[in-house]
Amino acid sequence: MSPLLARRTASALRYLLLSFAAFLSVFPFFWMVIGATNTTADINKGKVSLGSALWDNVNGFFTAVDVPLILWNSTKIAIFGTALTMLVSSLAGYGFEMFRSKLRERIYTVVLLTLMVPFAAIMIPLFMLMASSGLINTHIAIILPTIASAFIIFYFRQASKAFPRELHDAAKIDGLKEWQIFLFIYVPVMRSTYAAAFVIVFMMNWNNYLWPLIVLQSNETKTITLAIASLSSAYYPDYGTVMIGTILATLPTLFVFFAMQRQFVQGMLGSVK
Amino acid sequence: MEALSLRGIRKSYGSLEVIKGVDLAIEPGEFTVFVGPSGCGKSTLLRMIAGLEDISAGELTIGGARMNDVDPSRRGIAMVFQSYALYPHLTVRQNMGFALRFAGVARAEIERQVMEAARILELEPLLDRKPGQLSGGQRQRVAIGRAIVRHPKVFLFDEPLSNLDAELRVHMRFEIAKLHKKLGTTMIYVTHDQVEAMTLADKIVVMRAGIVEQAGTPRALYADPDNQFVAGFIGSPRMNFLPGEIVAGGGDSMMLGLEGVDAPLPLPELRTALAVGRRLVVGLRPEAFRADGDSVMTLAVEMVEYLGGETLVHGRATAAGDIVTAKAGGNEAWVGREQVRLGFHARDLLLFDGEGQRIR
Structure with a gap:
């Protein structure tokens, strides 16, 4: 085989593999959209073309679920949860990187170790804690355990390594207090890092399922993920209706991602150039 | 204040x-x-x-x-x-x-x-x-x-x-x-x-x-x-440091033996009395070499750097000695020479003791 032919064959194989991976990634979305236009019977038969049951499915979903309420609940949790997570975890990440202390690395190691503990292991004690605090069936119970996120603290600490220490020094000489340096210098300089963290945390909060399933017990407090789950666990699930729910649940995260795509990519690469 | x-x-x-x-x-x-x-x-x-x-x-x-x-x-x-x-x-x-x-x-x-x-x-x-x-x-x-x-x-x-x-x-x-x-x-x-x-x-x-x-x-x-x-x-190129020794005299008329210099040099008057045989570190700035010097140092040339307005001549006074740098005029034909004889004044020498402190 000539070198040129070998290079072209390798290139073709690479593209084939990438196309297959792309197909695997996109197919669930394609299936979701196709499913939303078909009846449950057609979906069960494996039909992969557009159907005519879209409006029936939309009607079915809006009849089965109080859509404005669940969207409001999910939005409220996602927005407040994300804002608080960003504030608390970025402050912690900044603090871990900027301030020297003998205990700093030990405490940080403990924080990182919590990443190794599966949520299922702390679920029951957490539930008991929330129950004893009278927070069961409230959205505060969903938000509180998420705001000190070990992963986001880690992410901000790593990103803060690129934050020029001289900016901190210059701000001190300019007369800023520590909280002012954080608010007026660090936050704007690291805005791409914040954008990337916002996308990640918003998606985590919006898609949160297991913990809300345990804590939220009334229809009035349910989120969209719980509503979809309750529809699909019916005795005869209506998959067309479920697909409408999943599309509705996907749209906000897609919107957030595409709206912040540029900053997200920049943030993943590092805010400070 | x-x-x-x-x-x-x-x-x-x-x-x-x-x-x-x-x-x-x-x-x-x-x-x-x-x-x-x-x-x-x-x-x-x-x-x-x-x-x-x-x-x-x-x-x-x-x-x-x-x-x-x-x-x-x-x-x-x-x-x-x-x-x-x-x-x-x-x-x-x-x-x-x-x-x-x-x-x-x-x-x-x-x-x-x-x-x-x-x-x-x-x-x-x-x-x-x-x-x-x-x-x-x-x-x-x-x-x-x-x-x-x-x-x-x-x-x-x-x-x-x-x-x-x-x-x-x-x-x-x-x-x-x-x-x-x-x-x-x-x-x-x-x-x-x-x-x-x-x-x-x-x-x-x-x-x-x-x-x-x-x-x-x-x-x-x-x-x-x-x-x-x-x-x-302080100074660029940096000062040359050579080993030296008091070879004769005492009081006001001390004579210094220096690598690469044939005859002992008469030292200017010092506040410190140095005994014969005392070993010293002798400092000489590259720019202190001059044609009209009253003493002459012979260097085996290792490298010549032509910089336009001036030329840096790097060489050794003895085979085992440190490199000595001399700042010379830019127009003379230094390049290609194996040995150079460079003049300097004994009054431009600085003396240091074994701990690096100046002897004045």
């Missing part, structure tokens, strides 16, 4: 002492340069003056007032950093007025002071740009402008020209010298570049391993260094 004084200043990180007792007085309007090799503590000392590092022991006064525990913003200092440290999200105008904004100065007054500094530094056309849209030299001027608007008692510069290319560095050095002349403010400048130190300073403070080796005018440090370290650090 001194503009700034350091008395017994020490800095320790745990058991590691990095500043080991610095005493220094800086007069009002004086341009003082801290110079020394990497890790000598010059930047740490500057940061202690700025209030960015705690002082472990000793006393710092600025304008006569003790400043050890005073907040950096209340010390009456302004600092220009090596990396400029401009706030990247703010325009030049906002960067320059930032400190005044947080000091509660009225908007109109901030604008007036920013415009005044911008005029001095010719920054007016750049006021609405962000730092990312400026060249290195422009950023440095903005950093200086930010310091000017604070009207500090003392300007602190931490290697401000290190990130600039050679041509711009020379230009900015000139600008800083001009600025000092214009403002007349006390300035402390940290650099590892002895050319910057020599050209800018009224007073040079040479540091090594956390102590001040010598402080004085550039001329004093060049012509009359206290020790071998200062003699070697």
